[in-house]
Amino acid sequence: MRDALAVRHRLDAVDYLVDDGLAMALFLALRLGRPLLLEGEPGVGKTAAAKALARALETPLIRLQCYEGLTAGEALYEWNYQRQLLAIRLAEAQQARLTDADLFSAEFLQERPILRAVRHRGPVPPVLLIDEIDRADDEFEALLFEFLGEAGITIPELGTFTARTPPVVVLTSNRSRELHDALRRRCLYHWIDFPEPARAVEIVRRAVPGATEPLIQTAVQFVGGVRGRELEKPPGMAETIDWVAALSVLGVAGLAADDVALTIGTIAKTPDDRAVVAAALGAYQESQL
Numbered sequence: 001m002r003d004a005l006a007v008r009h010r011l012d013a014v015d016y017l018v019d020d021g022l023a024m025a026l027f028l029a030l031r032l033g034r035p036l037l038l039e040g041e042p043g044v045g046k047t048a049a050a051k052a053l054a055r056a057l058e059t060p061l062i063r064l065q066c067y068e069g070l071t072a073g074e075a076l077y078e079w080n081y082q083r084q085l086l087a088i089r090l091a092e093a094q095q096a097r098l099t100d101a102d103l104f105s106a107e108f109l110q111e112r113p114i115l116r117a118v119r120h121r122g123p124v125p126p127v128l129l130i131d132e133i134d135r136a137d138d139e140f141e142a143l144l145f146e147f148l149g150e151a152g153i154t155i156p157e158l159g160t161f162t163a164r165t166p167p168v169v170v171l172t173s174n175r176s177r178e179l180h181d182a183l184r185r186r187c188l189y190h191w192i193d194f195p196e197p198a199r200a201v202e203i204v205r206r207a208v209p210g211a212t213e214p215l216i217q218t219a220v221q222f223v224g225g226v227r228g229r230e231l232e233k234p235p236g237m238a239e240t241i242d243w244v245a246a247l248s249v250l251g252v253a254g255l256a257a258d259d260v261a262l263t264i265g266t267i268a269k270t271p272d273d274r275a276v277v278a279a280a281l282g283a284y285q286e287s288q289l
Helices: 004-013 020-032 046-057 081-093 113-118 138-150 181-185 197-207 213-226 237-249 258-266 271-287
Strands: 036-039 061-065 077-079 109-111 127-131 152-155 159-162 168-173 188-191
Touching (some): 020 046, 020 188, 113 127, 113 138, 138 181, 213 237, 258 271
Parallel strands (some): 036 168, 036 188
Antiparallel strands (some): 152 159
């Protein structure tokens, strides 16, 4: 892609709408071959950005979902101990002798997401999504430093594997904890805000093509309003799309309908948030009488 505008057009073609800032961040990540760290509130489209980029580039998406306790064996590589044990037993049956070099060879190596991205041999490098890195432990971040800085990983028994062409790496974080400075230094960075109303309307319009225009407009406006209230989990675009889809399935033409109150579980995900959203909806419906 020759510039940020081309990135924007390619993503638009796969129904992912970006602003100028995100388009530029993705373009620079592609052109410079640098990892990109995306932060923002849940539901703003961080994960969807990596998925859309893979579709736009027509390349595989390799996803590593982070969680507390994630280990190198689950993220980088692991030895196939069962196959090693079978090889030992077969050698014993044949009265042969295996060395460590025989057992710790590429034949017995199991690729996990990061090694799979490094060893990818397709015409276009894959998009590696390291999703919700803030959910992993501090120790796991340290395992990523070599890969993020050099597009390679070292396996003590085999040496260093370096990507022929660096994969497109996108890390996402909801800022549930602060990331290490060393990780941030190795990445480009972009904060994704909730989209402005016009772009939010277009996103919902594409995601729920069967919804009426008045419903989309009023739902987006309402969600944008309640997002500014004291909520534990402010609804993002994913929740807005779910809500409009639910209302569309029910044949609801506007938010003043009686059934609307029964669907707020699509945008309010805790009891306290439900009470706040229900009150806001009630006030809106009264204003339409």
